[in-house]
Amino acid sequence: MNTLPKSIVCIGAGNVATHLSKALQQQGFQLLQVYSRTEESARTLAQALGCEWTTQLAQVCEQADVYIVSVKDAVLETVIDQLAHCNSEALYLHTAGSMPMEVWKGKRKNYGVVYPMQTFSKQREICMEEVPFFLEANTAENLDLLRKLTEHLSPKVYEASSAQRKYLHIAAVFACNFSNHMYAICEHLLTAHQLPFESMLPLIDETARKVHELSPLEAQTGPARRYDENVIQRHLDMLQDEEPQLAEIYRLLSQHIHQYETEKQK
Amino acid sequence: MNTLPKSIVCIGAGNVATHLSKALQQQGFQLLQVYSRTEESARTLAQALGCEWTTQLAQVCEQADVYIVSVKDAVLETVIDQLAHCNSEALYLHTAGSMPMEVWKGKRKNYGVVYPMQTFSKQREICMEEVPFFLEANTAENLDLLRKLTEHLSPKVYEASSAQRKYLHIAAVFACNFSNHMYAICEHLLTAHQLPFESMLPLIDETARKVHELSPLEAQTGPARRYDENVIQRHLDMLQDEEPQLAEIYRLLSQHIHQYETEKQK
Numbered sequence: 001m002n003t004l005p006k007s008i009v010c011i012g013a014g015n016v017a018t019h020l021s022k023a024l025q026q027q028g029f030q031l032l033q034v035y036s037r038t039e040e041s042a043r044t045l046a047q048a049l050g051c052e053w054t055t056q057l058a059q060v061c062e063q064a065d066v067y068i069v070s071v072k073d074a075v076l077e078t079v080i081d082q083l084a085h086c087n088s089e090a091l092y093l094h095t096a097g098s099m100p101m102e103v104w105k106g107k108r109k110n111y112g113v114v115y116p117m118q119t120f121s122k123q124r125e126i127c128m129e130e131v132p133f134f135l136e137a138n139t140a141e142n143l144d145l146l147r148k149l150t151e152h153l154s155p156k157v158y159e160a161s162s163a164q165r166k167y168l169h170i171a172a173v174f175a176c177n178f179s180n181h182m183y184a185i186c187e188h189l190l191t192a193h194q195l196p197f198e199s200m201l202p203l204i205d206e207t208a209r210k211v212h213e214l215s216p217l218e219a220q221t222g223p224a225r226r227y228d229e230n231v232i233q234r235h236l237d238m239l240q241d242e243e244p245q246l247a248e249i250y251r252l253l254s255q256h257i258h259q260y261e262t263e264k265q266k
Numbered sequence: 267m268n269t270l271p272k273s274i275v276c277i278g279a280g281n282v283a284t285h286l287s288k289a290l291q292q293q294g295f296q297l298l299q300v301y302s303r304t305e306e307s308a309r310t311l312a313q314a315l316g317c318e319w320t321t322q323l324a325q326v327c328e329q330a331d332v333y334i335v336s337v338k339d340a341v342l343e344t345v346i347d348q349l350a351h352c353n354s355e356a357l358y359l360h361t362a363g364s365m366p367m368e369v370w371k372g373k374r375k376n377y378g379v380v381y382p383m384q385t386f387s388k389q390r391e392i393c394m395e396e397v398p399f400f401l402e403a404n405t406a407e408n409l410d411l412l413r414k415l416t417e418h419l420s421p422k423v424y425e426a427s428s429a430q431r432k433y434l435h436i437a438a439v440f441a442c443n444f445s446n447h448m449y450a451i452c453e454h455l456l457t458a459h460q461l462p463f464e465s466m467l468p469l470i471d472e473t474a475r476k477v478h479e480l481s482p483l484e485a486q487t488g489p490a491r492r493y494d495e496n497v498i499q500r501h502l503d504m505l506q507d508e509e510p511q512l513a514e515i516y517r518l519l520s521q522h523i524h525q526y527e528t529e530k531q532k
Contacts, residue, residue, distance in 0.1 A: 123480065164459050164461055178519050180477070181486065185440045216450035249519065
């Protein structure tokens with residue numbers, strides 16, 4: 001398969017599968033079919049794409065050029081095994097940060113990974129052109145093909161080995177899921193004291209904007225950076241009374257910020 | 267003092283004092299003098315403002331309309347005591363999140379707090395119009411005066427009691443300092459594995475943008491939200507080998523996200 005693939009089957013109907021398949025269709029690729037274990041998910045995405053759907057892996061269409069598998073890590077290998085009846089010449093891709101490319105090895109001829117570095121929620125539109133994609137493939141030719149496919153979606157295309165991708169995934173958990181959880185704790189504390197969360201949005205925005213120009217280490221401010229033990233202790237006492245778990249998180253993160261500051265000054 | 271004050275002395279020359287005094291000058295207020303314990307800080311800010319400076323509290327100008335004290339919490343009360351020679355009719359303000367308004371009580375006649383909710387770094391310009399300010403004053407008249415003063419800087423003006431302000435400060439530590447630290451850990455992990463931090467900026471931006479429309483609880487994604495124990499355990503194993511402290515942070519935050527998810531579903 002030397003030319004750009006045209007027809008795609010989407011295995012999975014979660015957040016990543018939904019955004020990726022819609023964006024590919026917008027770029028002129030033909031979405032043939034959606035598979036999901038859950039009928040409602042399969043039907044919802046298939047209706048949005050105007051294509052077929054199935055909840056049976058044995059009924060996955062055999063003649064696509066590309067199969068994109070975007071399912072929970074725990075079931076990825078089982079799903080792969082059940083695609084044995086499909087086009088042996090097709091390009092098989094998964095989208096999982098923490099799963100090696102080698103899950104395909106010995107099972108398919110042409111394979112790789114396309115890992116989009118973004119947080120996808122079904123309720124939100126994503127500007128795909130701003131999404132960085134990290135690619136890996138089993139041959140130079142397949143990598144070239146995958147690169148051409150992905151460049152239809154975004155100019156931000158990087159290569160990353162399976163080993164690197166595992167760290168990308170962990171790094172993304174910190175940058176996205178854990179920073180979002182800091183917002184969640186913030187909202188929780190404000191709501192409990194009759195204060196509006198929206199008053200924090202300029203602070204949240206500026207914190208994110210800052211690291212476009214400064215390294216996060218340079219951008220840091222606040223009591224932990226100054227190691228202002230008075231403030232830190234007062235905050236810990238307040239949290240300890242209300243919610244000991246929040247005190248534990250505050251203590252651990254303040255110590256770790258202080259450690260980074262100390263190392264920086266060496 | 268019933269009319270809008272004109273002349274201001276700035277006690278402190280740190281990040282908050284720097285941004286606040288420059289913005290007030292731009293709005294037509296007269297900055298008379300800067301005090302800082304450190305000669306270099308005092309001179310740098312005074313030169314930027316084109317005003318006098320001193321490193322001696324006893325030499326702080328006696329005739330200003332407003333004194334804005336923006337110093338470390340630990341020295342705030344000592345500094346206040348050393349301003350006894352200054353204009354007894356002036357409005358005295360501090361900018362500290364975690365210090366009560368009552369630090370002024372019995373020491374000055376007109377006083378309050380102006381707490382800007384933003385992360386200030388000297389290297390970065392701040393759009394002051396987007397900064398929310400939380401105000402408190404000892405009388406309705408002083409609050410009115412303080413509100414008029416602050417509305418020259420920003421339309422986002424809120425009232426908050428000393429008790430509320432303490433929680434605002436803690437909430438801001440989570441939303442800003444701790445989320446920035448998540449970026450710092452992200453950069454640290456990527457650099458160690460030859461990956462560019464800039465590839466995370468779209469993810470960081472989207473994570474911040476999302477909470478303008480969704481509550482952080484609704485916006486959450488990732489392995490901890492799904493409680494995908496396979497991924498979580500694999501990440502913990504990897505971090506444990508390299509940096510046990512990062513594993514501890516990862517474990518604690520994943521558990522806490524899971525707890526919020528469980529409570530949400532009740």
